[in-house]
Amino acid sequence: MKSTGVVRKIDELGRIVLPSELRRVFGIHEGDELEISVDGEHIILNKRHDVCLFCSSDEGLVQFKDRKVCGNCAADLGGVIPREVRLDETVGAAG
Numbered sequence: 001m002k003s004t005g006v007v008r009k010i011d012e013l014g015r016i017v018l019p020s021e022l023r024r025v026f027g028i029h030e031g032d033e034l035e036i037s038v039d040g041e042h043i044i045l046n047k048r049h050d051v052c053l054f055c056s057s058d059e060g061l062v063q064f065k066d067r068k069v070c071g072n073c074a075a076d077l078g079g080v081i082p083r084e085v086r087l088d089e090t091v092g093a094a095g
């Protein structure tokens with residue numbers, strides 16, 4: 001892990017300011033969301049990226065209401081009603 005050499009004090013509300021140079025390099029802008037994770041004794045900030053609501057995949061995402069869903073899960077969602085219809089048809093054909 002590489003130190004930036006920058007030291008910042010935490011204010012009375014627990015906030016720190018990310019140096020503007022770091023924000024520029026990492027493309028972090030006002031209003032962006034950062035995910036906070038912990039690795040041993042290190043606190044890690046990651047730019048939040050969207051993942052599928054159901055399987056956490058980040059490939060082929062489509063908007064579903066106000067969330068993101070991957071193509072496979074979106075196909076499953078769209079297939080729920082037709083599959084039941086097909087099941088009924090199969091039962092009807094057998095009976």
Ligand SMILES: [Zn+2]
Nearest residue numbers: 052055070073
């Ligand atoms: Zn998915």
